[in-house]
Amino acid sequence: MDNVHDMGGMQAFGPINPEPETEEPVFHAEWESRVFAMTLLSGFLRQWTNDMARHARESQNPVTYLRNTYYENWLAGLETLWVGSGRVTAEELAKGISSGKSDIQAVDADKALVSVKGAGGPVDPAAPVNAGLKVGDRVRVKTFHPMGHTRAPRYLRGREGVIDRIHGRHIFPDTHTVGHVEDYPLYSVRFEGEELWGPDGNQRSAVYADLWEPYLERP
Amino acid sequence: MPHDGHNHDHDHTEPPSDVALRVKSLESLLIDKGLVDAAAIDALVDRYAHRVGPQNGKKVVARAWTDPEFKQRLLDDAREAVGEFDFKGRPGERLVAVENTPEVHNLVVCTLCSCYPWNVLGLPPVWYKSAPYRARAVSDPRGVLGEFGTELPDEVEVRVWDSTAEMRYLVLPERPAGTEGWSAEQLEQLITRNSMIGVEQAKSPADLEGGA
Numbered sequence: 001m002d003n004v005h006d007m008g009g010m011q012a013f014g015p016i017n018p019e020p021e022t023e024e025p026v027f028h029a030e031w032e033s034r035v036f037a038m039t040l041l042s043g044f045l046r047q048w049t050n051d052m053a054r055h056a057r058e059s060q061n062p063v064t065y066l067r068n069t070y071y072e073n074w075l076a077g078l079e080t081l082w083v084g085s086g087r088v089t090a091e092e093l094a095k096g097i098s099s100g101k102s103d104i105q106a107v108d109a110d111k112a113l114v115s116v117k118g119a120g121g122p123v124d125p126a127a128p129v130n131a132g133l134k135v136g137d138r139v140r141v142k143t144f145h146p147m148g149h150t151r152a153p154r155y156l157r158g159r160e161g162v163i164d165r166i167h168g169r170h171i172f173p174d175t176h177t178v179g180h181v182e183d184y185p186l187y188s189v190r191f192e193g194e195e196l197w198g199p200d201g202n203q204r205s206a207v208y209a210d211l212w213e214p215y216l217e218r219p
Numbered sequence: 220m221p222h223d224g225h226n227h228d229h230d231h232t233e234p235p236s237d238v239a240l241r242v243k244s245l246e247s248l249l250i251d252k253g254l255v256d257a258a259a260i261d262a263l264v265d266r267y268a269h270r271v272g273p274q275n276g277k278k279v280v281a282r283a284w285t286d287p288e289f290k291q292r293l294l295d296d297a298r299e300a301v302g303e304f305d306f307k308g309r310p311g312e313r314l315v316a317v318e319n320t321p322e323v324h325n326l327v328v329c330t331l332c333s334c335y336p337w338n339v340l341g342l343p344p345v346w347y348k349s350a351p352y353r354a355r356a357v358s359d360p361r362g363v364l365g366e367f368g369t370e371l372p373d374e375v376e377v378r379v380w381d382s383t384a385e386m387r388y389l390v391l392p393e394r395p396a397g398t399e400g401w402s403a404e405q406l407e408q409l410i411t412r413n414s415m416i417g418v419e420q421a422k423s424p425a426d427l428e429g430g431a
């Protein structure tokens with residue numbers, strides 16, 4: 001979805017104002033830590049995919065997304081996901097009162113700690129890549145305007161770059177958001193700063209982005 | 220969403236108490252429904268608040284600076300290499316280490332959200348997830364570096380890694396001059412989280428003496 005979460009190249013947000021590294025806490029309020037952990041634990045139950053979770057946060061009204069703090073966006077996403085899954089009703093959410101136990105089993109602490117450390121995962125690194133493009137090939141990011149989730153940022157669409165490396169086959173987010181597990185070759189593509197930002201852009205800078213084969217075409 | 224309007228500034232340090240109440244309500248609902256386990260929440264919070272953080276990445280970088288064979292393994296396949304420390308990441312994520320040299324400086328961002336190598340750096344700082352950083356890291360990397368006090372010679376190429384997939388990027392900073400013969404433990408003091416994101420360089424021995 002083309003929304004404000006896709007921020008690359010936007011202007012007028014002001015200075016970064018980083019907190020000093022040695023002074024910044026991991027969580028700035030206790031509720032942030034609870035939202036963080038509940039989001040992970042809910043995800044482990046596989047009622048939705050990581051891409052559906054991103055989409056839930058990204059499809060908010062852009063004014064809401066920008067006004068929210070980071071973990072407020074996670075909270076909004078988590079509420080949307082649980083109601084969307086049908087496991088929690090809008091009424092239960094509004095009242096904060098359960099109308100009955102769910103028939104799925106919560107992930108306990110031991111399993112949760114194993115899940116976050118886990119090796120392996122859904123992508124098989126040993127699978128043949130069958131890449132349609134090779135290192136050094138010149139490519140262009142397709143122009144498209146998706147209503148669904150995508151990981152092809154707007155600032156790269158229509159721009160040309162060069163394949164820098166091939167990362168193997170990875171699950172395609174655009175269809176993972178609707179529950180399909182399809183894998184395609186994933187490429188690191190190098191874009192020169194001038195190609196993206198014109199002659200006023202930073203000299204001697206380049207952006208590398210990880211892009212799935214369906215996002216790319218030959219110029 | 221049941222959320223009242225507030226004019227937040229970008230520091231996001233003082234969320235309104237209605238959010239805390241909303242979170243408490245959701246937490247008790249999910250626990251009552253048997254969907255989330257209270258002890259599991261505590262365990263995950265403890266892990267990311269205390270046990271996983273830049274201290275992991277510092278060990279990786281210090282070893283790469285002192286063990287050329289490890290450094291090669293790290294650059295070849297960072298996920299496997301950090302497995303030597305038991306720092307493997309979440310399922311599906313792949314770690315890539317990118318090396319700073321006198322000619323190339325690397326900077327990591329996630330313009331779309333907040334992708335970050337949790338297993339070696341912990342959870343990202345607020346500024347990494349903020350709109351100003353996500354917006355400008357790709358279009359004005361030298362300006363962004365300047366806001367962190369990092370000035371690079373004009374001839375150095377800046378490479379910005381936008382984490383648009385499940386690949387996660389760790390910057391391997393340059394080993395500072397004047398550290399010949401230092402042990403890995405000594406070198407860890409020079410490595411900052413920010414240097415492993417790429418917004419700064421590693422500290423110099425003089426910075427340590429100055430208490431910086």
